[in-house]
Amino acid sequence: MDLTKFHGIIPAFYACYDDEGNISEARTKVLCEYLHDKKVQGVYVGGSSGECIYQSIEERKDVLTYVAKYLKGKMTLIAHVGAPSTRDSIALAKHAEELGYDALSAIPPIYFKLPDRAVYRYWSEIVDSTELSFIIYNIPQTTGYTLSPVLFEKMIQNKKVIGVKNSSMPTLDIERFKRVGGKDVVVFNGPDEQFVAGRMMGADAGIGGTYGAMPELYLQANELLREGKFQEATALQSEINDIIIALCSLKGSMYAGIKEILKRRGANIGSVRGPLEGIYEEDIPLIEDTMNKIDQAIAAYCK
Numbered sequence: 678m679d680l681t682k683f684h685g686i687i688p689a690f691y692a693c694y695d696d697e698g699n700i701s702e703a704r705t706k707v708l709c710e711y712l713h714d715k716k717v718q719g720v721y722v723g724g725s726s727g728e729c730i731y732q733s734i735e736e737r738k739d740v741l742t743y744v745a746k747y748l749k750g751k752m753t754l755i756a757h758v759g760a761p762s763t764r765d766s767i768a769l770a771k772h773a774e775e776l777g778y779d780a781l782s783a784i785p786p787i788y789f790k791l792p793d794r795a796v797y798r799y800w801s802e803i804v805d806s807t808e809l810s811f812i813i814y815n816i817p818q819t820t821g822y823t824l825s826p827v828l829f830e831k832m833i834q835n836k837k838v839i840g841v842k843n844s845s846m847p848t849l850d851i852e853r854f855k856r857v858g859g860k861d862v863v864v865f866n867g868p869d870e871q872f873v874a875g876r877m878m879g880a881d882a883g884i885g886g887t888y889g890a891m892p893e894l895y896l897q898a899n900e901l902l903r904e905g906k907f908q909e910a911t912a913l914q915s916e917i918n919d920i921i922i923a924l925c926s927l928k929g930s931m932y933a934g935i936k937e938i939l940k941r942r943g944a945n946i947g948s949v950r951g952p953l954e955g956i957y958e959e960d961i962p963l964i965e966d967t968m969n970k971i972d973q974a975i976a977a978y979c980k
Contacts, residue, residue: 678810678839680861680862680863680881682779683719683753683755683780683812683881684718684863684881684882685718685719685882685883686718686882686888686892686895686896686899687718687720687883688712688717688720688721688884688885688889688892689720689721689725689726689727689884689886689889690708690720690721690727690744691708691728691936691939691946692731692732693705693708693740693946694949698947698950700736702739702743705740705743706743706746706747707945708889708944709743710747711889711939711942711943711944712889712892713748713751715892717752718752718753719754719755719779720744720748720753720754720755721782721842721884722740722744722754722756722757723740723756723758724757724759724814726932727757728932728949729759730787731951731952731953732950734760737760737769738768741772741776742772742776745777745778749776749777753779753780754778754779754780755781756773756780756781756782757782757783758773759783759785759787763799763802767802767803771806771807779809779810780809780812781807781809781810781811782812782842783803783811783813784816785800785815785820785822786822787820791822796822797831800813800832800838801832801835804835804838808837810837810839812838812839812840812841812865813832813838813840813841813842814841814842814844815841815842815850817845818845818846826853826854826856829854830857833862839861840858840863840865841862841864842867843864843866844867845867846868846871848871848874848878851864851866851875851879851880852879854879855878855881864880864881865881866880866883867883868885869883869885869895870917870918871914872885872898873907873911873913873914874914876899876902883895886931886932887920890924890935890971891917891920893975893979894913894916894971894978894979895917897979898913901913909978913974916974916977917974919970920967920971920974923967923970924967927956927957927963928954928956928959929955929960930949932949932953933956934963936949938971941968
């Protein structure tokens with residue numbers, strides 16, 4: 678299988694709401710067109726940045742439908758289908774398959790602390806429910822579960838399991854997963870703060886929650902790595918990290934801040950859904966300063 682369509686910069690797709698906080702097809706279209714114009718390689722739909730845990734299964738199906746409507750055939754589409762129950766995850770998986778997505782992905786089961794055998798069964802039942810490729814999502818800081826190289830090696834015995842979106846912080850994990858899978862799997866760097874380090878440690882691509890706020894910078898960092906300009910890529914990562922730290926310093930949710938930036942760029946996709954907090958009045962100066970930082974970095978590195 679040609680895995681190159683999963684390489685490159687793949688933004689995590691944000692939830693798009695109308696002014697009443699409902700899923701909006703019109704605003705989903707706006708974000709689809711915005712990201713397509715930026716020439717990213719694909720989108721990761723319905724994950725953390727998509728606020729999936731705060732949406733019903735039917736809402737999540739709607740989001741998958743709208744993104745496929747506007748982006749199918751234009752870029753790689755990955756559907757995150759992790760849900761509290763195996764039944765709901767499979768329902769989302771089958772829906773994504775009907776829509777023509779390129780791959781599925783899922784976090785491990787959340788809330789209850791389950792043994793490896795239960796996590797293996799959960800992921801395997803999702804994999805077996807469709808003919809689509811599958812990407813494990815490892816994010817222990819939010820799920821409380823850490824994927825081991827041993828379980829990863831067991832999972833990739835199923836040829837439909839093509840990789841892992843690794844959002845644990847140690848870059849060692851990326852190196853270990855790549856060593857286990859080799860050329861036959863795709864390892865995605867998850868933590869945006871270490872995109873350059875993750876790629877240099879073996880990640881083939883990146884999926885991230887801040888990519889949509891500054892896709893130009895991640896695309897350029899990826900290109901610099903491809904060209905072997907590691908010192909310049911590292912310097913750009915430092916600029917990216919200043920921006921991420923600023924976004925994380927907002928009183929409101931980071932995602933609300935990103936959505937405010939997009940709104941000011943002409944892509945209004947609404948705010949966030951509670952219990953996530955929207956932006957506060959005192960966040961506005963920091964958001965404006967952050968936009969300036971993004972613009973300055975683009976001017977300096979993306980010539």
